[in-house]
Amino acid sequence: MSERLEDIAAAMVADGKGILAADESSGTIKKRFDAINVESTADSRRDYRELLFRSTEAMKKHISGVILYDETIRQKAADGTPLVDLIKGAGSIPGIKVDAGAKPLAGFPGDTITEGLDGLRERLAEYYELGARFAKWRAVIDIDTAKGVPSATSIGSNTHALARYAALCQEAGIVPIVEPEVLMDGAHDIDTCYDVTKATLTKLYLELFAMKVKLEGTILKPNMVIAGKKSGKKNSPEEVAEKTIRLFRETVPAAVPGIAFLSGGQSDEEATANLNAINAIGPHPWKLTFSYGRALQAAPQKAWSGKAENVPAAQAAFAHRARMNGLAALGQWQQSLENA
Numbered sequence: 001m002s003e004r005l006e007d008i009a010a011a012m013v014a015d016g017k018g019i020l021a022a023d024e025s026s027g028t029i030k031k032r033f034d035a036i037n038v039e040s041t042a043d044s045r046r047d048y049r050e051l052l053f054r055s056t057e058a059m060k061k062h063i064s065g066v067i068l069y070d071e072t073i074r075q076k077a078a079d080g081t082p083l084v085d086l087i088k089g090a091g092s093i094p095g096i097k098v099d100a101g102a103k104p105l106a107g108f109p110g111d112t113i114t115e116g117l118d119g120l121r122e123r124l125a126e127y128y129e130l131g132a133r134f135a136k137w138r139a140v141i142d143i144d145t146a147k148g149v150p151s152a153t154s155i156g157s158n159t160h161a162l163a164r165y166a167a168l169c170q171e172a173g174i175v176p177i178v179e180p181e182v183l184m185d186g187a188h189d190i191d192t193c194y195d196v197t198k199a200t201l202t203k204l205y206l207e208l209f210a211m212k213v214k215l216e217g218t219i220l221k222p223n224m225v226i227a228g229k230k231s232g233k234k235n236s237p238e239e240v241a242e243k244t245i246r247l248f249r250e251t252v253p254a255a256v257p258g259i260a261f262l263s264g265g266q267s268d269e270e271a272t273a274n275l276n277a278i279n280a281i282g283p284h285p286w287k288l289t290f291s292y293g294r295a296l297q298a299a300p301q302k303a304w305s306g307k308a309e310n311v312p313a314a315q316a317a318f319a320h321r322a323r324m325n326g327l328a329a330l331g332q333w334q335q336s337l338e339n340a
């Protein structure tokens with residue numbers, strides 16, 4: 001495989017393919033395992049992720065890359081094969097989450113700042129040796145307008161950190177996934193999401209420009225423009241698609257090769273239907289695909305429930321979601337395929 005940043009980025013958003021976000025921190029994967037009554041140990045986490053990476057058909061056809069957590073990039077399958085080799089063997093690219101999580105932003109109650117820049121150059125060099133060719137850094141922007149959240153300071157400092165991270169990645173030969181997640185947890189309407197995401201993306205591209213980041217070697221991982229969960233409103237896929245694309249045309253340069261959405265708490269099928277609607281109104285200047293965590297994994301986790309005998313059912317559930325999202329990335333998904 002070519003090692004040019006723009007070639008890696010292009011491969012990450014190849015037609016009909018998207019990214020599997022399997023980079024849950026130890027705390028987050030414990031929450032997911034609690035929900036299916038599975039104890040979270042190094043071995044159970046390994047067994048679970050191994051079954052995903054061994055879903056060879058789905059991986060080959062629909063998963064361009066996998067975002068790993070620090071523990072996973074160093075782990076071996078039960079038979080001793082490094083998990084990274086399983087991913088590469090399926091023609092997919094290993095990636096790594098490198099941020100150290102969102103912490104309260106001093107002086108700005110309700111806002112967070114993502115940490116992890118100190119020592120990042122050295123960590124990236126090690127991850128490159130371990131096989132990572134792309135990385136992820138997630139900034140978290142909550143919305144609580146009554147409390148003045150997010151502040152301009154939060155948007156400014158988070159996008160500045162994203163740009164510093166992105167520059168270090170490119171220096172190391174690693175494609176940065178730039179993820180400024182505007183959360184859908186709040187009670188806000190879709191237009192408020194539009195405004196906050198617009199302010200965030202506008203600032204983000206100014207910061208990336210100032211930091212001399214080569215946009216052709218980046219992937220944007222944004223939220224869709226969508227109402228907050230606590231608003232009690234459900235937007236149609238057509239409305240989500242129209243507003244999301246309108247926003248991107250205003251803020252995301254055409255030099256960016258691809259946009260890979262997070263699912264952010266949308267249900268499996270909602271995330272698929274929305275991605276499909278977005279691609280159905282193309283053509284667009286960038287590829288638009290998925291980088292889903294929950295929307296790809298909720299079904300296989302439930303099917304698996306920690307039991308070895310359920311591995312084939314879990315792999316089938318994962319393959320189904322991967323295929324549905326692969327079709328949505330082409331604008332070719334239909335509701336009727338969900339039960340086929």
Ligand code: 13P
Binds near residue numbers: 021264265291294
């Ligand atoms: P979700 O799709 O579950 O939001 O996770 C994607 C991700 O990687 C968030 O950083």
